[in-house]
Amino acid sequence: MMTNETGCNPPRHVAIIMDGNGRWALQRGLQRFRGHHQGVEAVRRVARAAREMGIEYLTLYSFSTENWSRPKAEVSELFSLLKMFIRRDLADLHRDNVRVIIIGEREGLPTDILPLLVEAERLTAKNTGQTLVIAFNYGGRHEIVSAARRIAAMAVRGEISVDDIDSGLFENMLDTRGIPDPDVVIRTSGEKRLSNFLLWQLAYSEFVFVDRLWPDFDGEDLKLAVSEFQGRSRRYGGVVSESGSRGTGS
Helix, strand or coil, X not given: CCXXXXXXXXXXXXXXXXXXXXXHHHHCCXXXXXXXXXXXXXXXXXXXXXXXXXXXXXXXXXXXXXXXXXXXXXXXXXXXXXXXXXXXXHHHHHHCCCEXXXXXXXXXXXXXXXXXXXXXXXXXXCCCCCEEEEEEEECHHHHHHHHHHHHHHHHHCCCCCHHHCCHHHHHHCCCCCCCCCCCEEEEXXXXXXXXXXXXXXXXXXXXXXXXXXXXXXXXXXXXXXXXHHHCCCCCCCCEECCCCCEECCC
């Protein structure tokens, strides 16, 4: 367990739906891509703050499978920003002992993007500090369907029986295999929806919704969101007794 400078135990895994880049730009009379540029700066701030807080896993929702429906120029700009982030920040992340994992569909990605993703994972694979998970070209429904297809193919080949299928096997087929489920998911910009993000993994996560637009989000905002999470009682479907222990109940 990583510990922060205050000695308090932070959540092990924080996931963030980074929302509000476009609105941030429009409020300032700027083109949307300016908001995305500022959003990258927020990624740098928040990733650094999360490391300082001792958060072991940080997952960022950067590009969804639905984002392909945006104007072609905006999609191209998002890809350019990802390339710039990896080229500028990968060495620093590696130096800081950060392991980078990319989740999402890789088939059909531009040929200049995929090698960068592979290199980021390869270079940092043995790092033992924070794990930074980038959800890129990711969709929760697609992930679940893909996992079901892999299990079905195993059954057809005779590698497993129907009785072998359980939640553990299913989780091993997901993009996030080996990664603990998020303790808390933060969504910026005031919106209150999942947007097809980690549909399986967020079954018992706590949610914190923040009104600030993502480009304005910083380490202090992260600390406030984590503090709100730490003030909650997680029951995982049970009840909490007066002594503070969990039990079952209706």
